[in-house]
Amino acid sequence: MDALDFGQLESRIKDRMRQLEGELAESKSLSSKKLEQDDDPAADLDLTISSSVDEKVLAEHKAELKRLSRNLLWLESEEAGLCRFCDCEIPMKRLLAVPDTQVCINCAD
Numbered sequence: 409m410d411a412l413d414f415g416q417l418e419s420r421i422k423d424r425m426r427q428l429e430g431e432l433a434e435s436k437s438l439s440s441k442k443l444e445q446d447d448d449p450a451a452d453l454d455l456t457i458s459s460s461v462d463e464k465v466l467a468e469h470k471a472e473l474k475r476l477s478r479n480l481l482w483l484e485s486e487e488a489g490l491c492r493f494c495d496c497e498i499p500m501k502r503l504l505a506v507p508d509t510q511v512c513i514n515c516a517d
């Protein structure tokens with residue numbers, strides 16, 4: 409695998425991280441909105457329901473961010489682009505499609 413491919417993957421990972429960080433920042437501003445509307449029970453209930461969904465998405469986003477930053481380090485290492493389980497070379501197409509993975513499509517199943 410040549411260095412150019414990794415550069416493309418690296419910017420793909422960084423783009424995705426920026427996107428996730430943006431969404432995390434947005435949901436933070438939603439929970440502060442919830443505090444402002446505390447005197448309205450109906451509105452509060454609405455926001456409580458949506459924020460419990462948000463928390464799940466939030467946790468997923470945080471986990472994905474962790475995997476993405478881990479993969480940035482991975483790309484600098486000797487094992488860059490190699491499947492964690494079977495040591496095969498993961499196709500760049502898969503890495504670009506799922507930039508937070510470290511396993512090939514066979515091992516992912």
Ligand SMILES: [Zn+2]
Binds near residue numbers: 511
């Ligand atoms: Zn594998």
